[in-house]
């Protein structure tokens with residue numbers, strides 16, 4: 001296995017150096033001083049990343065001010081990403097603990113992820129069981145049992161296509177894996193962590209967002225559609241919205257206005273959309 005030496009320099013001073021292997025996700029604990037250095041980076045500052053076998057890169061620092069909903073989640077503070085043609089795609093993430101100090105899973109960690117060729121990777125059984133248990137705990141599962149859920153997932157979600165846009169799980173995974181689209185919610189080469197687990201797999205969307213997660217109420221949805229649909233639209237509303245966003249939204253207002261003008265109290269935009 002080939003080993004690369006990696007150096008990170010700031011203002012001519014070495015901030016960090018380590019060795020990475022080609023096919024393994026590397027993570028390293030930063031020393032206090034290194035972490036202080038990372039923390040003191042300012043917006044737009046240039047870092048120089050040197051990888052022994054390729055030329056130097058200047059990396060602009062892009063701070064990511066993550067508004068964490070759940071204070072227990074780890075805050076990803078700075079993301080640096082770069083790529084050189086098709087040869088190498090690297091990401092470096094500095095993670096720091098939640099500023100409220102509630103819980104620290106992985107502080108002072110630098111992750112360097114060398115390019116790993118994409119190969120389809122279904123969700124693991126562990127991921128699925130965790131998902132299922134979470135829904136049971138939150139009393140929103142309509143599945144009979146874990147086994148019932150797992151076999152339904154296998155036949156209806158895994159390796160299928162988004163019910164809204166038709167994107168396959170494989171294509172979605174490849175887009176994310178190869179960094180064609182980037183988000184701090186996307187895992188690096190399929191390595192998931194707290195809050196970093198979207199885009200790689202089709203998601204289980206509820207047709208009626210307020211309903212249970214059940215066989216009848218669930219669709220496979222890509223991250224992009226699910227994020228867009230949110231808890232705002234039912235599946236049929238979303239399909240209509242998807243076709244023509246502005247006209248769908250304006251239509252809701254027209255229906256409401258007509259209702260006001262004609263005084264027809266039976267007009268319910270949600271029902272009319274279904275027709």
Ligand SMILES: [Zn+2]
Nearest residue numbers: 162165222225
């Ligand atoms: Zn989709």
